[in-house]
Amino acid sequence: MTQRNSLKEPSPAIAAAPYLFIFLEIFAREGGIQSYVKDIFRSYSELTDVPKADVFLLRDGQDCSNPFATRFFRFRYLRTKSPRLGRIRLAVALLVYLVQHRPQRVFCGHVNLAPLVQWLCRPLGIPYTVLTYGKEVWTTLPKRDREALHHADQIWTISRYSRDRACEANGLNPNKVKFLPCVVNGDYFTPGAKSEALLKQYDLVDHKVLMTVARLWSGDIYKGVDVTIRALPAIAQVFPEVKYLVIGRGDDQPRLAQLAKDLGVEDQVVFAGFVPTEALVEHYRLADAYVMPSQEGFGIVYLEAMACGVPVLSGDADGSADPLQDGKLGWQVPHRNPEAVAHACIEMLKGCEQVNGELSDRRCDGAWLREQAIALFGRDALTHKLHHLLQSSL
Numbered sequence: 001m002t003q004r005n006s007l008k009e010p011s012p013a014i015a016a017a018p019y020l021f022i023f024l025e026i027f028a029r030e031g032g033i034q035s036y037v038k039d040i041f042r043s044y045s046e047l048t049d050v051p052k053a054d055v056f057l058l059r060d061g062q063d064c065s066n067p068f069a070t071r072f073f074r075f076r077y078l079r080t081k082s083p084r085l086g087r088i089r090l091a092v093a094l095l096v097y098l099v100q101h102r103p104q105r106v107f108c109g110h111v112n113l114a115p116l117v118q119w120l121c122r123p124l125g126i127p128y129t130v131l132t133y134g135k136e137v138w139t140t141l142p143k144r145d146r147e148a149l150h151h152a153d154q155i156w157t158i159s160r161y162s163r164d165r166a167c168e169a170n171g172l173n174p175n176k177v178k179f180l181p182c183v184v185n186g187d188y189f190t191p192g193a194k195s196e197a198l199l200k201q202y203d204l205v206d207h208k209v210l211m212t213v214a215r216l217w218s219g220d221i222y223k224g225v226d227v228t229i230r231a232l233p234a235i236a237q238v239f240p241e242v243k244y245l246v247i248g249r250g251d252d253q254p255r256l257a258q259l260a261k262d263l264g265v266e267d268q269v270v271f272a273g274f275v276p277t278e279a280l281v282e283h284y285r286l287a288d289a290y291v292m293p294s295q296e297g298f299g300i301v302y303l304e305a306m307a308c309g310v311p312v313l314s315g316d317a318d319g320s321a322d323p324l325q326d327g328k329l330g331w332q333v334p335h336r337n338p339e340a341v342a343h344a345c346i347e348m349l350k351g352c353e354q355v356n357g358e359l360s361d362r363r364c365d366g367a368w369l370r371e372q373a374i375a376l377f378g379r380d381a382l383t384h385k386l387h388h389l390l391q392s393s394l
Contacts, residue, residue, distance in 0.1 A: 018101060019053040022094070022117065023109035026057060027064035028079075032300070033133050036158070037109060039183050041068045043383040050390060051104075054097070058090050058113070087116075095120055105129060105153075105393060111136055114148035127153035129393060131180075134158065134297025134319070137166040146170045154393055156180045158298045159319035178389055181322060183382040184303035186374040188281060191309035191366055195282045202270045204286060207243040208349055210235075211287035211310075213280070213301050214294070216250030222335070224293035224315070225256055230338035231345060232265040238346050242268060244291075247283055249274045284308040289348040293335040296320050302330065306373040309366025311352065313344050329372055330363055 026037050044050065045068065054074050061079040069075055078093060080086040098120055106128040108117040114130050121128045130152045141149070149155060149170060155177045157163050163177045199205045214223040225246055235242050246256070246269065253271060260269040275283055284290070290305035290312045299320040302312045306329065314320035315335030324330040331348060333340040351361030359365055375381065
């Protein structure tokens with residue numbers, strides 16, 4: 001509690017000048033980046049020793065629902081019918097703002113906006129930070145984008161993996177990259193009993209349930225749903241009652257369904273389709289293990305599962321190393337290896353069985369998993385990390 005209260009003590013050094021945040025869009029659509037930025041806004045609102053911030057939104061309009069239009073933020077919506085006109089409008093608005101207000105720092109919310117921020121901030125001597133998320137910086141970028149990253153005072157990203165991929169692809173100095181990870185809402189994602197209604201709906205009564213939440217798009221096969229389906233025959237030899245609940249939708253579902261049929265496990269794979277966020281927690285609670293041998297920039301779904309007390313499996317060469325703490329909190333396997341997935345799933349399901357009143361593997365201890373996930377990646381953790389980054393950027 002003492003540490004929390006320390007965030008409320010005024011700091012004239014930080015409050016000396018305003019901050020400006022610039023994003024493509026936050027409220028007009030849902031997505032991983034949008035959710036991440038909303039978490040940052042929420043954490044910023046927890047701090048009273050930071051200045052009120054101005055926020056420019058290129059593609060959002062005033063008709064967007066915005067719960068953050070409070071004393072902490074002043075929003076400027078720049079959406080236009082023409083994307084080109086919107087860019088011009090943003091450039092003019094940003095130039096006028098920078099000249100008139102000389103903010104202490106500009107936070108650029110997407111690499112696509114970084115060249116404009118560099119072009120206007122550098123002549124005025126205004127430092128800027130570029131926020132990155134994942135795949136948008138994992139490959140070699142156009143020259144102007146690379147230069148904007150090189151000239152940034154700081155780059156924030158979500159995981160060690162994203163840092164390493166971005167630095168290798170674009171020749172960046174890793175010492176310039178700071179971490180602001182994704183977080184989980186521990187007040188929403190909580191343990192609980194399996195819903196009898198959902199068990200009956202999906203025909204999961206008396207079954208061991210593996211689960212994945214993922215987009216089923218043909219361009220996203222890296223999520224590993226097909227790998228898990230290929231692992232099912234071997235898992236079923238040990239746990240005949242196993243079923244695989246797949247939550248998500250996309251154009252790859254017919255291929256995945258046919259794969260299950262070809263392998264003779266079509267009765268063990270349940271495609272639930274799209275599940276809205278407000279119903280997701282009850283679906284996590286159905287799972288005996290969360291399985292997604294993927295290549296993620298971070299993998300917020302692993303935290304959501306752990307916060308619900310569900311053990312997790314991920315790939316072994318991606319950003320999930322952070323939420324899984326390099327295997328301390330879950331199983332990591334080669335992401336395209338069905339044999340490794342099968343072996344790990346069998347370990348997970350056995351580990352969840354009690355021997356002499358105790359779990360055989362601590363990574364299956366739901367209460368401990370939740371405690372670790374919230375301590376390391378809960379919203380309070382993000383607030384403290386953001387506070388530290390803002391102080392270090394002075």
